[in-house]
Structure formats: C-alpha cells, structure tokens
C-alpha cells in the first residue's frame with residue numbers, strides 16, 4: 001500500500017478521478033428563452049421521485065429555478081457529448097447563442113424543454129434549495145413527469161447487459177474525462193438484502 005495524505009485545506013476533487021453522471025438542466029431565463037446547463041453533481045434524492053443537483057447560486061440555472069419553480073433534466077447519450085459540453089459556454093448579451101442550434105422538444109407538465117436525442121427526460125417542480133456547501137447549494141425537485149426512450153427501458157424480456165451494450169450510457173469521469181459505458185455486469189448483491 002502507498003496511501004498518500006491529501007491536503008483538505010483546499011478542494012480535493014481535482015486530485016483523482018471519480019465516476020459521475022452528466023445531465024443537462026433545462027430552465028427558462030427571465031426573457032423566456034431556454035437555458036441548458038451541464039451538471040455532473042446530480043442524482044436521485046432517495047428512492048422516491050426526487051432529484052437533486054449541486055449548483056452555484058451565481059449560475060443562471062439557480063436564479064431561474066428560484067423564479068419559475070421548475071426545471072427539466074435531460075440525460076444525454078454518449079453521442080451528445082459535444083452539445084453537453086457547449087451548453088456550459090457563458091452567455092453573450094444575456095443569452096447562450098449555442099443553444100439556438102439545439103434540437104429540443106417541450107416538456108409536457110412544466111414550462112421547459114429537453115434536448116431531442118437524450119434518453120431520459122425528467123420534469124421537476126422545485127422542492128427545496130439547501131445552501132451552505134461553501135460556494136454551492138443543493139437544488140432539489142419533485143419529479144412530476146418522466147419519459148424514457150423505449151430502447152433504454154429495462155424489461156423482463158430483455159437481457160440488461162445486452163440492452164446497455166446496444167444503448168450505451170454516458171459517464172462523466174470527473175475531472176475532465178468521459179466514458180461510454182457499454183460493458184456492464186450484474187451486481188453481486190448479498191442474499192436477503194433489503195433496500
């Protein structure tokens with residue numbers, strides 16, 4: 001073993017790689033235009049239909065959700081890596097011009113949009129924002145509607161390994177890398193495990 005001590009007087013997260021999801025959070029800017037922003041610190045909040053992500057209060061996403069009380073979540077496929085990245089570009093004259101070239105479709109319940117070629121689409125109403133994580137906050141929402149691309153849905157008729165091989169998933173390997181996940185294995189759960 002050769003364990004090295006990490007200095008916790010500064011953020012440690014750029015010193016090693018960890019696996020994370022990558023989603024696009026969709027909100028409405030004050031002028032009604034679409035905003036999409038990539039977030040990798042994002043996950044379900046428990047086993048019920050809650051979703052949360054870490055955001056900087058200085059980001060448009062945060063003020064948009066405070067104002068409108070809703071947001072969308074698109075889970076992009078590996079082929080959308082470039083779109084996912086470009087959505088992080090700063091605004092020019094209060095608008096992210098790159099978003100004009102995205103193909104989007106409207107959410108059904110909340111006032112929002114999704115990117116066309118994602119595979120999972122969540123519509124969320126703002127639940128609660130928790131401040132106090134240094135410069136960041138945790139924004140949570142209740143999932144009030146959801147759609148998924150048919151090929152990505154689990155099914156008793158379809159081997160899960162085969163399903164993921166045919167419909168690979170996108171992982172953000174933080175910091176600064178990504179992976180297309182096609183090869184997976186059944187998790188070796190212990191017998192009698194309870195959720």
Ligand SMILES: Cc1cc2nc3c(=O)[nH]c(=O)nc-3n(C[C@H](O)[C@H](O)[C@H](O)COP(=O)(O)O)c2cc1C
Nearest residue numbers: 035037038039040041054055056059060061088089
């Ligand atoms: C791969 C990637 C992952 C990111 N993850 C996060 C994140 O988890 N939380 C966050 O606040 N910003 C994250 N960002 C930065 C924001 O997406 C970026 O600052 C964006 O421009 C904010 O847009 P907004 O002002 O419209 O909210 C990430 C950027 C990239 C490229």
